[in-house]
Amino acid sequence: MEQALLFPNCVDEQREKPVNVASVPQRSPFRYPGGKTWLVPLVRRWMKSRSCLPDVFVEPFAGGGIIGLTVAFERLANRVVMVELDRNVAAVWETILGGEAAWLADRILEFNLTLEGVRAEVSKTPRSRRELAFQTLLRNRTSHGGILAEGAGVLKNGENGRGIHSRWYPKTLANRIRHIELVSSRIEFRRGDAFDVIPEYLGDDLAVVFLDPPYTAGGKRAGSRLYTHFEIDHERLFALCEQVSGDFLLTYDNAEEVVALAKKHGFATKPVRMKNTHHSEMTELLVGRNLDWIER
Numbered sequence: 007m008e009q010a011l012l013f014p015n016c017v018d019e020q021r022e023k024p025v026n027v028a029s030v031p032q033r034s035p036f037r038y039p040g041g042k043t044w045l046v047p048l049v050r051r052w053m054k055s056r057s058c059l060p061d062v063f064v065e066p067f068a069g070g071g072i073i074g075l076t077v078a079f080e081r082l083a084n085r086v087v088m089v090e091l092d093r094n095v096a097a098v099w100e101t102i103l104g105g106e107a108a109w110l111a112d113r114i115l116e117f118n119l120t121l122e123g124v125r126a127e128v129s130k131t132p133r134s135r136r137e138l139a140f141q142t143l144l145r146n147r148t149s150h151g152g153i154l155a156e157g158a159g160v161l162k163n164g165e166n167g168r169g170i171h172s173r174w175y176p177k178t179l180a181n182r183i184r185h186i187e188l189v190s191s192r193i194e195f196r197r198g199d200a201f202d203v204i205p206e207y208l209g210d211d212l213a214v215v216f217l218d219p220p221y222t223a224g225g226k227r228a229g230s231r232l233y234t235h236f237e238i239d240h241e242r243l244f245a246l247c248e249q250v251s252g253d254f255l256l257t258y259d260n261a262e263e264v265v266a267l268a269k270k271h272g273f274a275t276k277p278v279r280m281k282n283t284h285h286s287e288m289t290e291l292l293v294g295r296n297l298d299w300i301e302r
């Protein structure tokens with residue numbers, strides 16, 4: 007998946023080894039703000055460090071779903087459960103995984119993309135879930151930064167001088183959608199609240215939970231511009247993670263208050279450095295019960 011905030015390289019803080027994101031298969035039809043393509047190699051390492059294959063990989067804040075999709079495609083767990091609260095994003099997953107992938111792929115292929123056409127299409131009231139799915143992907147791939155939250159503008163000048171076409175690759179998108187359908191028997195999608203679903207897996211030793219919540223703490227309000235649903239009780243989320251009897255991994259901005267929250271709950275933290283497209287460095291924080299596998 008292309009990432010709207012573009013982190014093409016991720017560098018392990020201690021190993022100084024850049025991850026080549028171009029080598030990670032792009033499997034999601036979304037270009038998702040805060041997408042985690044850069045984390046794919048580390049999630050593979052995490053799964054392979056385990057003594058047995060997880061029975062279920064739970065991704066409660068799925069968004070563009072690149073991590074869950076990778077786990078399903080690469081059979082890093084027996085099955086994947088993806089959860090998302092946003093009804094527009096959920097419509098895309100429900101359509102692809104619910105038997106209407108071919109319709110969505112064809113709809114994308116036959117759409118003639120013009121600025122006027124996009125404006126007309128996104129102002130319609132969708133009459134079905136699959137129409138909402140198409141409208142959502144169209145908005146996602148023609149808005150600035152892939153942002154779906156209200157107020158996101160359409161790409162007029164676009165990126166690479168290609169205007170509104172700069173992120174709309176009909177054949178590629180149609181193929182990704184068809185490929186996801188091929189692994190749909192291994193993925194369960196649930197539209198809902200992460201806080202309702204996580205408790206179902208707390209006592210399951212063979213469940214692993216990957217959490218990438220919207221982050222709006224610490225005075226950083228980025229999440230509130232990027233997502234329709236961005237208010238999260240982080241303290242409650244950490245408290246739930248403490249009860250996970252299998253394993254979990256959280257990913258956050260590298261902020262002092264997140265480090266403090268992790269410390270309070272007895273979790274390990276590990277900053278991971280990344281370079282964005284402008285070659286400026288940022289760090290993301292991984293939080294888990296035990297992160298020794300990162301060094302292996």
Ligand SMILES: C[S@@+](CC[C@H](N)C(=O)[O-])C[C@H]1O[C@@H](n2cnc3c(N)ncnc32)[C@H](O)[C@@H]1O
Pocket residue numbers: 038039040041042043066067068069070071072073089090091092095198199200201218219220221233234235236237238
């Ligand atoms: C940081 S994004 C996830 C990005 C994803 N990891 C990817 O690679 O595309 C967080 C997502 O959580 C969703 N979300 C927010 N609150 C939620 C909740 N209570 N339950 C489930 N999903 C929620 C948002 O709509 C957003 O899609």
